[in-house]
Amino acid sequence: MELKKFIENFAAQFDETDSKIFTAETKFRELDEWSSLIALSVIAMADEEYGIKLKGDDIRNSHTIQDIFNIISKGL
Amino acid sequence: MSAYNPFSLKGKRILITGASSGIGRATAIECSKMGATLVITGRDKDRLNESFLQLEGDNHVQITTDLCKISELNYLLDQIRSLDGCVNNAGIVKTLPTQFISESSLNEILQINTIAPILLTQQLVKRKIMNKNSSIVFTSSISGVDVAVLGNVLYSTSKGAINGFVKNAALDLASKNIRVNSVTPAMIKTQILKEGSISEEQLNDELKKYPLKRHGLPEEVAYAIIYLLSDAAAFVTGSNLLIDGGFTLL
Numbered sequence: 001m002e003l004k005k006f007i008e009n010f011a012a013q014f015d016e017t018d019s020k021i022f023t024a025e026t027k028f029r030e031l032d033e034w035s036s037l038i039a040l041s042v043i044a045m046a047d048e049e050y051g052i053k054l055k056g057d058d059i060r061n062s063h064t065i066q067d068i069f070n071i072i073s074k075g076l
Numbered sequence: 077m078s079a080y081n082p083f084s085l086k087g088k089r090i091l092i093t094g095a096s097s098g099i100g101r102a103t104a105i106e107c108s109k110m111g112a113t114l115v116i117t118g119r120d121k122d123r124l125n126e127s128f129l130q131l132e133g134d135n136h137v138q139i140t141t142d143l144c145k146i147s148e149l150n151y152l153l154d155q156i157r158s159l160d161g162c163v164n165n166a167g168i169v170k171t172l173p174t175q176f177i178s179e180s181s182l183n184e185i186l187q188i189n190t191i192a193p194i195l196l197t198q199q200l201v202k203r204k205i206m207n208k209n210s211s212i213v214f215t216s217s218i219s220g221v222d223v224a225v226l227g228n229v230l231y232s233t234s235k236g237a238i239n240g241f242v243k244n245a246a247l248d249l250a251s252k253n254i255r256v257n258s259v260t261p262a263m264i265k266t267q268i269l270k271e272g273s274i275s276e277e278q279l280n281d282e283l284k285k286y287p288l289k290r291h292g293l294p295e296e297v298a299y300a301i302i303y304l305l306s307d308a309a310a311f312v313t314g315s316n317l318l319i320d321g322g323f324t325l326l
Contacts, residue, residue: 036278037173040227044176056278 001050001076006069009049013041024066046072082308086111089159090305093143093196094166096123098266099215101130102294103163103301108132110302115156117141118166143192153199160207161305162200164193165215167234171227181230189234194241197256206254212245213304214238214258215297221260221316222324239316246314255313257304262320264292287322 003024010028011019017033028034043054046068052075054068062068078086085107092107094100096118104116108131116131118124121140128138141152143166167189172181193214200206219225220232221239238258246256263282283289300317303309318324 037226040171041173041176044172044227048176048178060277 001069001073003066003069006072007065009045010042010065010068013038013045022065024064024069026065027063028065028068029063042068050076052076083302083306084111085161085302085306088161088305089113089115090161090163091115091117091156091159091200092163092165093117093141093193094215095127095138096120097127099261099264099294099297100163100165101127103165103298105130105132106295106298106302107163107305108136110306112161112305115139115159117143117152143196144187149192149196149199153203153205156205158207159200159205160210162197162206162210162212163215163301163305164196164212166192167215169228170230172230173227174229177230182233185230185234186237189231190237190241193238197241197245201249201252201254206252208253209307209310210253211255211257211305211309212249213301214242214256215301216242216258216260216316218260218262218318218320218324222318222320242316243314250313255304255309257309257312257315257317259297259300259304260316260318260320261292261297262286262323264294264297266294285323285326286320287325290321292319292321 007022007024011022014033017031039059042059046052046054050072052072058071090107090112092100092104092114095104095116104114104127108114114131114136116124116127116138119142124138124140139152139155141148143149168185170181170185197212216238217235219228220236224232242256242258249256297319300319304312304317
């Protein structure tokens with residue numbers, strides 16, 4: 001799995017936030033647009049793109065996009 | 077002289093699907109305590125047996141069945157001669173935002189939550205298994221009927237269809253004296269939630285939206301189902317009984 005592509009997939013779940021601001025270090029829960037629906041979208045994206053079933057707690061315990069990437073990488 | 081109880085299920089033979097866990101298991105146990113003789117089904121043989129061992133009284137039957145498989149459905153139907161009640165309870169949840177719906181996820185949830193219980197009902201009527209003055213109850217949900225829940229679109233779709241079926245089947249089957257009703261619970265504490273992607277924290281946040289400040293218990297849905305199965309509800313058909321701790325008031 002490629003980090004750059006993952007960040008693109010992550011950013012695609014947002015509608016208002018400029019996709020250019022997303023990096024591995026982005027603290028996604030601090031973004032204005034972050035919501036429980038986007039959390040569900042990230043979970044669905046991980047399943048659809050990578051076949052990994054994230055739990056709500058995986059999102060809750062993560063701070064950066066890299067953290068989520070690491071959880072998915074471990075599961076692959 | 078036996079004690080006065082218009083809600084008694086004594087002498088009634090009742091089929092309960094999805095009895096291996098959650099609301100189905102609680103309904104089976106409570107119905108047995110009310111005197112019913114049960115046929116319980118579920119997909120998981122071990123968990124179904126755990127439910128079976130908790131039933132009170134004699135002559136109950138357990139049949140492991142995947143209702144989505146026609147051969148297993150037919151086998152189940154071949155074992156049953158007559159019924160006074162049927163509880164269509166088997167169901168799954170699936171959390172997926174609308175843009176992530178796939179044909180397979182849509183098919184899966186509709187097959188289990190909507191198509192299988194409708195076809196079971198159809199067969200029970202066609203084969204004249206349902207007695208006169210019998211009662212069919214569906215476990216539906218406030219989701220898709222009264223409210224919407226973020227990411228719950230597939231489940232809402234499946235239960236919304238059940239809601240339509242209940243009303244129309246109630247009309248169609250009234251001439252046969254078969255009543256058709258549903259219960260529409262809000263969030264109930266069952267394993268089905270633990271298996272999803274909802275966190276404990278999200279569930280606790282949800283509690284604040286309930287005037288009664290808690291989620292329901294499986295038994296509290298079972299009691300409503302018992303009412304609809306019993307002769308106390310003899311004049312009730314095509315209705316949804318709301319069991320939501322006041323959730324839809326707000």
